[in-house]
Amino acid sequence: METALSKATQKRQVSFFAILLLLWAADSEAIRYSMPEETENGFLVANLAKDLRLRVEELATRGAQIHYKGNKELLQLDLKTGNLLLCEKLDREVLCGATELCVLHFQVLLENPVQFFQIDLQLTDIxxxxxxxxxxxxxxxxxxxxxxxxxxxxxxxxxxxxxxxxxxxxxxxxxxxxxxxxxxxxxxxxxxxxxxxxxxxxxxxxxxxxxxxxxxxxxxxxxxxxxxxxxxxxxNDNAPQFVQPLYEVQVPENSPLDSLVVTVSARDLDAGTHGSVAYSLFQHDGASQPFVIDEITGEIRLKQALDFEVTRHYNIEIAATDGGGLSSKCNMAVQVVDVNDNSPELTIRTLTSSIPENALETVVAVFSVSDPDSGDNGKMVCSIQNDLPFLLKPTLKNFYTLVT
CATH class of the missing domain: 2.60.40.60 (Cadherins)
Structure with a gap:
């Protein structure tokens, strides 16, 4: 009786220390690398085994894996050498758009025992x-x-x-x-x-x-x-004058194409061709323009589709030019309203298919969740059935483990 009790106590202590080690790894600082965009395939990013202070053979015995959002394979780990290699050319503009600091976040998973590490790869512009x-x-x-x-x-x-x-x-x-x-x-x-x-x-x-x-x-x-x-x-004696200097509008991101955003209006006191007004749009940052204006009526409509997760605000300059070439300007500030148009995505990795009946705190699976929506639309709650003999535990951000 005392021997069985002692063994059970020891198992609980081992499980407790394993969980502490796991949480310590999850909170540790990220390993940071930097490389220019458009680098050729096969480029040696670093020796991961050395940076993790592991022997090369430990990577294979511990089941080392590289994870990136959506399970897209951008980096490959050579388990024989410990080298971290580039799988494909990375285009900074495609991955990060106009964001000046382009950092890709990877996770290193060691399965046996379970341990997480964070890798941040910064792409510099060429x-x-x-x-x-x-x-x-x-x-x-x-x-x-x-x-x-x-x-x-x-x-x-x-x-x-x-x-x-x-x-x-x-x-x-x-x-x-x-x-x-x-x-x-x-x-x-x-x-x-x-x-x-x-x-x-x-x-x-x-x-x-x-x-x-x-x-x-x-x-x-x-x-x-x-x-x-x-x-x-x-x-030409008079330039067109807008009724108001600023138009502020809110547009849901799921608005249909050709929907009316706002109608602007300018008046010109001149007569004839010098008093006719033509409207046009300007956007100084040179980005793709999702709006079009009717040069005669001043109606601004939606033309290529809005995406709150890509662009949340537009600041657009509107010009009114009369037949003599004089013009004036006003501004339109568009706020894109988020719509819950993305479902949470779950990626799961099963670590074991057989569990001893008396095993406690055994990690069964690791999974991650993501939702590209923002605010309350992007918040996620993960749960399992109450009548199951498992616990759901968070590790890294949006990563969870399923333990007995």
């Missing part, structure tokens, strides 16, 4: 994209009485790279009438303005064509061009 303008040509209508020194905003070029590899400067083809100035937004993004140097004369030169070039900061730099076509028109 200059693999050239600047590109949204249109091959942009049109400016400028009255001939506009004074030298007047600045005209131009559309920005899009560059999927970040930091110094993004757009850094704009130039214009040599001419006597204009020069271009490169400005910076608060977040460092560059945008161009065309500045008038010499008064225009519609009778002398009714139209000009200039080449606008965007250059990034790579070595060597990459570039993209567009044509700026300028129509010099007669004077």
């Amino acid at each position: 200059n693999d994209h050239a600047p590109a303008f949204p249109d091959r040509e942009m049109l400016l209508k400028i009255p001939e009485n506009v004074q030298p020194g007047t600045a005209f905003p131009l559309k920005t070029a899009q560059d999927l790279d970040i930091g110094s590899n993004a757009v850094q400067n704009y130039t214009i083809s040599p001419n006597l009438n204009f020069h271009v100035v490169t400005h910076s937004h608060g977040d460092g993004r560059k945008y161009p303005e065309l500045v008038l140097d010499r008064a225009l004369d519609a009778e002398e030169q009714p139209e000009l064509s200039l080449t606008l070039t965007a250059l990034d900061g790579g070595a060597p730099p990459r570039s993209g061009t567009t044509t700026v076509r300028i129509e010099v028109v007669d004077i």
Whole structure:
């Protein structure tokens, strides 16, 4: 009786210490690596056995595995050498979009005994994209009485790279009438303005064509061009004025295409062609534009679909231009409203198929859950039936173990 009791006590103590070790591993600091994007397949990231302070043969005997969300295999562990190898080229822009710090999170699972480690792999940007303008040509209508020194905003070029590899400067083809100035937004993004140097004369030169070039900061730099076509028109006394300077709207992410977002309105006191108003949209960051405006009615509708998990806010500039080329602007702030459009996903790994009837605190399976929705729509509660002889225990974030 005393011997059996002593053995049972020892088993509970061993299980208790195993759980403490497991929790200690889950809370330990992540192992961090860094590499450039677009690195070739087979690249040696690191020797994981060395960094985990394990003998190489322990990786196989302990059933070492690499896990990434969705079970996509981006890294491969060579159990014979302990080397961590790259399985495929990684595109920073595809994996992280415009996010400046691109870090992929992996988990290392040792099955026997169960132990978790966190791996953070940072992808650094390379200059693999050239600047590109949204249109091959942009049109400016400028009255001939506009004074030298007047600045005209131009559309920005899009560059999927970040930091110094993004757009850094704009130039214009040599001419006597204009020069271009490169400005910076608060977040460092560059945008161009065309500045008038010499008064225009519609009778002398009714139209000009200039080449606008965007250059990034790579070595060597990459570039993209567009044509700026300028129509010099007669004077116009009044510019259009919007009814309100800011339109704030909320749009559910599951709104159907072509649904009406808002209608903007501007008035011009002039008559004839000088009093007709045409509407257009601008987005300075060069990102894909999910909205379209009717240039006559001012109706803004949804055009490519919204996704709260990708983009939550849009800040869009709206221009109203009359027939004489004068324009004014207002802003539209769009807040994308989250909809519970994603179901939780569960990935499970069974560790053992046979369990002794008197085994306590034995890990049966390991699984992870994820939900790309945000806020309350992304919160998950994991549970099992109350009448089962198992317990559900959390380990790393969104990781659980099923124990007897």
